Amino acid sequence: MGKEMVNPRSAYGETLIELGKKHPNLVVLDADLSKSTKTILFAKKYPERFFEMGIAEANMISTAAGLASCGKIPFVSTFAVFATGRVYDQIRMDVAYSNANVKIFATHGGISVGKDGASHQMTEDLALMRVLPNMTVFAPSDATQTRRIVELMATNKGPMYARIGRASTPLIYKKEELKDISIGKGMITKDGEDVSFIACGTMVDHVLDARKILSKEGINARVIDMHTIKPIDKKLVLKCAKETNAILTAEEHSIIGGLGGAVSEILAEEGLPCRFRRMGVKDIFCESGEPADLFEKYGLNAKHIAKVANELIR
Numbered sequence: 001m002g003k004e005m006v007n008p009r010s011a012y013g014e015t016l017i018e019l020g021k022k023h024p025n026l027v028v029l030d031a032d033l034s035k036s037t038k039t040i041l042f043a044k045k046y047p048e049r050f051f052e053m054g055i056a057e058a059n060m061i062s063t064a065a066g067l068a069s070c071g072k073i074p075f076v077s078t079f080a081v082f083a084t085g086r087v088y089d090q091i092r093m094d095v096a097y098s099n100a101n102v103k104i105f106a107t108h109g110g111i112s113v114g115k116d117g118a119s120h121q122m123t124e125d126l127a128l129m130r131v132l133p134n135m136t137v138f139a140p141s142d143a144t145q146t147r148r149i150v151e152l153m154a155t156n157k158g159p160m161y162a163r164i165g166r167a168s169t170p171l172i173y174k175k176e177e178l179k180d181i182s183i184g185k186g187m188i189t190k191d192g193e194d195v196s197f198i199a200c201g202t203m204v205d206h207v208l209d210a211r212k213i214l215s216k217e218g219i220n221a222r223v224i225d226m227h228t229i230k231p232i233d234k235k236l237v238l239k240c241a242k243e244t245n246a247i248l249t250a251e252e253h254s255i256i257g258g259l260g261g262a263v264s265e266i267l268a269e270e271g272l273p274c275r276f277r278r279m280g281v282k283d284i285f286c287e288s289g290e291p292a293d294l295f296e297k298y299g300l301n302a303k304h305i306a307k308v309a310n311e312l313i314r
Contacts, residue, residue: 003170003171003205004170004171005168005169005170005171006142006143006144006168006169006171007143007167007168007169008140008142008143008146008164008165008169009036009037009038009107009164009166010038010143011143011144011146011147011150012037012038012039012077012105012107012146012147012150012164013037013038013039013040013041013042014038014041014147015146015147015150015151016028016039016041016042016075016150017041017042017045017046019150019151019154020042020045020046020049023073023154025071025072025073026049026072026073026074026075026154027049027050027051027067027072027073027074027075028042028043028046028049028050028051028074028075028076028077029050029051029053029060029063029064029067029074029075029076029077030043030050030051030052030053030060030076030077030078031053031054031055031056031057031060031077031078031082032052032053032054032055033077033078033079034050034052034077036079036107036108037077037078037079037105037107038107039075039077051063057078057082057083057086057087058086058087058089058090060076060078060087061076061087061090061091061094061095061102061104062090062094064076064095064100064102065090065094065095065098065100065102068100068101068102069098069100073101073103073154074101074102074103075103075105075153075154076102076103076104076105077104077105077106077107078106078107079106079107079108079113079120079122080106080107080108080109080110080122080125080163081108081119081120081121081122081125083104083105083106083125083161083163084104084106084122084124084125084128084129084161085122085124085125085128088128091104091129091132091159092132095135095159096132096133096134096135096159097133097134099134099158099159100159101157101158101159102159102160103153103154103160103162104129104159104160104161104162105150105153105161105162105163105164106122106125106161106162106163106164107163107164107165107166108120108122108165108166109122109125109139109163109164109165109201109252109253110122110123110163110165110201110202110252110253111123111252111281111286111291111294111295111298111300112165112166112167112202112252112291112294112295113165113166113291114166114288114289114290114291114294115288115289115290116288117286117287117288118285118286118287118288121285121286122163123252123253123254123280123281123286124253124254124257125161125163125253126139126163126229126251126253126257126258126259127253127254127256127257127258127261128257129161129230130229130230130257130258130261130262131257132159134158134159135159135160135161135230136156136158136159136160136161136183136228136230136231137160137161137162137228137229137230138153138160138161138162138163138227138228138229139162139163139164139200139201139226139227139229139251139253139259140162140164140201140227141169141172141199141200141201141202141203141204141205141225141227142169142170142171142172142173142204142205143169143171144171144172144173144174144175144177144178145172145173145178145181145225145227146164147175148178148181149162149181149227150162152181152182152183156183163201164201165201165202165252167291169202169205170205172189172204172205172208172225181227183228183231184228184231184232184233185228185233185236186198186224186225186226186227186228186232186233186236186237187224187225187227188222188223188224188236189204189208189223189224189225190208190211190221190222190223191222192211192220192221192222192223192244193220193222193243193244194214194219194220194221194244194246194313195214195219195221195222195244195246195247195248195309195312195313196221196222196223196224196240196241196243196244196246196247196248197210197211197221197222197223197224197248197249197250197305197309198224198226198237198240198247198248198249198250198259198263199223199224199225199226199249199250199251199259200225200226200227200229200250200251200259201251201252201253202252203250203251203252203279203300204223204225206250206295206300206301206302206305207221207223207248207250207302207305208223209301209302210302210303210305210306210309211223212302213302213303213306214306214309214310217310219309219310219313221309222240222243222244224236224240226259226263229258229259229262230262232259232262232263232266234266237263237266237267238266238270238272241267241270241272241274242272242274245273245274245275246274246275246276246309246312246313247263247267247274247275247276247277248276248277248278248279248305248308248309248312249263249264249276249277249278249279249280250279250280250300250305251279251280252280252281252300253280253281254280254281254282254283255278255279255280255281255282255283256283258280259280260278260279260280261278263276263278264276264278275312275313277308277309277312279299279300279304279305279308280300281298281300282298286298
């Protein structure tokens, strides 16, 4: 029986409508990509609270900061490559420095945008956002978790950034399994004692598949869904280091400055004797291609993850 596939972008758009009913001060801004980001669903339901900013992303961020200063809860959306790289100065000064209650929700993150190539395959966004003071950073792993993260963003104050991919992804969680989800607290999705996978976003499903491969070899892997990259769950990272003695991070992002960077900082500062490996995009720009082919080429599918984990613990 195949996995149930749901697009997190649709979950985002639908959740905005639900939140719009509860929060009359919630507004949405988009930069000429509302059909792709699915904010068009909110635009149809609440046209007076939707602002189409055109291809002017920097202006969109500054406008959102202004709306936040007036008591609104602005959600800003576009592709991850535009939501962070193109508008970094505006995010830094108008949102982060001002501690504005702006929610930046980016779609089309990582290499799984596929054929759009290096110009649209954003693999630096988590690092860019993580380094900003006051910024909270999320990378939800499926549609169910996306809904809960969007709810947390709407009901907690401060600058926040979240990124999801382009494609439909397997459902990992049921709604009731995430009722206690909170900012900065990672989730033990599967327990194990031989190695810990700490993953975020689309890579959580890949490490779950890798866990199945390893189980056939008698290796019991723990899977951590680190949906919040900042603030990261330091206690959970240390728990994994002490209990499994080997950690492998996996992210659809550069191995520099993202989830792997955050985990390595904790391990280095604590000086724990833990074997450690980062898996993600190396220090390169990736080529255009089908998502599955790219995950194979750059060693980010379950087969490669299981192989690296095996080498790490042996």
